[in-house]
Amino acid sequence: MPINNTIIDIIQDRAKNTPGQRAYTFITGNGAELNNLNYQQLELKSLNIATAIQQTCLFTEHQDASINHQPRILLLFPPSLDFITAFYGCLLSGAVAVPAAPLDFMRLERTLPRLMAILENSGACTILTTDKIYSEINSFFENVDKELVVKSAAINKFKISIAKFNWLITDKEMVEHSTQWQPVSIEPHDLAFLQYTSGSTSKPKGVMISHENMMHNLEVIHKVAQQNQDSCFVSWLPMYHDMGLIGSVLYPIYIGFHSVQMSAISFLKRPIRWFQAINKYKATITAAPNFAYELCINKIHIDNSSAIELNSLDLVLTGAEPIRSQVIKTFADKFSDIGLNPQAILPSYGLAESTCAVSGNIKLTTNTFKRLNKQSFEQGVIIEHNAQTNTLPQDDISSIELISSGAPLPSVELKIVNPVTLQPSPINHIGEVWLASRSIAQGYWQQPNESENTFNQTLSIDDKSVYLRTGDLGFMLDGQLFITGRLKDLIILNGLNYYPQDIEISVEQSHPEVRSGCTIAVSVDSQDHTALYIVAEVRAKAHELSDEIKEAIRRKVNVDHNISIADIFLIQPGSINKTSSGKLQRNTCKQDITCNRLKCI
C-alpha cells in the first residue's frame, strides 16, 4: 500500500498553501544572499528536473517485487540550492538520489577513485550537475596530462565513461515541462536515496534509505527539536552527508521553516561567518560536529565591537563524531558572553544506517556529564564516582568524565549487547549499541553479506526482533546513552577493556616532544596473547632523545593504566595515519605495524 505522507506530498502542500514563503536561502562567504527559493519556485524547479529524469531514464516495470526497479541518479553539485532542487527532482521522479561529494580537481587522484566506486556500486547512469562542473570536467579531460590518465586507473575509467553517462545540467534554462510530470505512487520500502558512508575507498557502502525511514526519522527528530514555522536553521554542513541533508535540508521543509545554507569552505575559512549568519537570520537551530566547536573556540575572538548575538538559538546540535566534554564546556562558557544559552546545546548520537538521528533529547545540564570510577570502567562496569566533579583535580587518574548523547528518541528501541555472547548486557555494563526502529535503513546497496551482518542480527535469547549492530560501544545511565568508542578499536588486555583514546592521552602527556593528537594505540593479537603497540609522532629534532621518550611513554602508560607496552614506534610529524578530515585511522596503522611498514625516526 502506498504511504500517504511522503516528502513529495509535503513539497506540494507547501507550494499550494504557502507558495511565497521562503524555503531556502544560500549565502556566500561574505554573507550576501546568492539565491533564494520560495516553496512555489522550489516545487516548479524540482518538477522540471523530475520530468527531465522521467523522460530520459529507464523506469522498468517490476515483475519481481524483490528487485529494486528504481533508477539511481548521481548528484554532483557544489554546495548550492541546485543540490536541493536536484535531490527533490529525483524523489519526485520516483528515482533514487545518490548524493556525492563535489569533485576536487586539485586532488583528483584522491577524489575520483571514490566517485568511480560509487558510480559502479550504485549503477547510476544519469548524473545531475551544474553547467560549471560539467564544463570543468570536460575541459579537465581535454587538457589533462596524458601520463596522469595512464597512471590512474580511476581517472582513465572516468574519462572513458564521461560520454556514456546521461548528463542532466539542472541549472541551465530547463524546458518548462512540469505539466508533463507523471505523479508517482510511493510504497513504504521504495528508496529515497543512497547515503554512501566513508568506509574504504575501494568498497564504499551505500546505505539504502527508504521514504518510510526518512519520514520516521523526521518525525522523531521533531519530537525533540520542537521547531515551528517561524524557526530558522543556519547550516554550513555538507548536504551530501546525513546530518546536513536530514537535519538542515529536510527537517525545515517538513515543518515549513526557513533554511539558510552556506558552504563548509566559507565556515572553515572564517568560522565567525557561521555566527554572523546566525545573528543576521536570528537562527533558532544549528548543528555541527565536535571539531567545528573546537575551531570556533580557537579562532573566534570576541570583542565589544562585534555586535553578534547568539541568543536566538534554542538548539545547538553536536553529533556525527565523538563528542568531547571539555570542548562542549569551553564552547558554552566562552560564548555565553554573546548570548549563547548553554541549555541550548544538545549532544546527540546518530548514524546513516539509522537514517540520521538515534538519541539526544536531554539538553545540557550537570547531569549530562558523568564522572565514573576508572578501575571498574576498564572492566566494562559503570560505577559513578562519589566525589563532586568540580572538586577533583584535572588530572585525577582514579576517575574519568564522559558526556551523554541524550536519551533514545521516541520509538527507537535501543539495547546494550555483549558483542561476544550476543546477550543483552547486564545493567550498568558496557556493550555494543543495537537498534530497532522504523528509521533503520534497508541495508547496504548490492552488498548482501555486509547487510546481513550489520542490519539483520538477532539476540541469542530470541526476542523476535531484528536489530542493527552499530559497531559502537556504550552504556545506559539514568536513561541516557553514553558512547565509549568503536568496538573494532577496543583494546582488551588480560580481560580488561581499554579505549585507545585514553591510552593515547597518556602517551601525549608523557613527554614534551610527543605531538598532541598524533598518537595511536592499537592491540595486535597473536596465537597466545594480545600485545599493545604505540605509534607516536615526535617533534622534528627529537631523534637523539628517542630512548628517553620511549621510557617516559612506558612509565606514564603504566602509571595511568597499569599495563605494559610491547613496542613503541616514534615517527616523523605528519606521518601518522589520518583521514583527510583529520581522524586517526587506527586500523590502517595496525596493518602498517603488522606488515612492518612504519618508518621510524
Place this chain on the structure above:
Amino acid sequence: MTQSNSNHTDNLSQQALTTWLVTKVKTIAKIESTEVDINEQFINYGLNSVDAVNLSGELEDYVGYEIPASIMYEFSTINELAQHLSAEGNSSISTQGKI
C-alpha cells in the same frame, strides 16, 4: 572579533609572507620558529585539511584578496607559497572564486 588588516596598498614581499607563514606553521605544529623548514611540505608539520582551509582564509585577510581554499595543496611548502603569492600580488589582484 577582529577584521582583517586587508588594506595593503603595496604588495607584500616574499620575506614578509615567509615570516607570516612560519608563525602560522609553528603554532599549528606546536614547535619553535627555528624548527620550521621553509622547504618542508606543510603536511609534514601535521596540517590537516581543516587547518589548510582555515589558513587560506587567514591568508586572504592578510594579503587582502581572494585565495582558493586548496592553495596549500597547489603550493605545498612555505617557500613555494610565499613565492607564488608575492608574484601574484605583483601581477595585479587575483580574484579566483568567491570568498
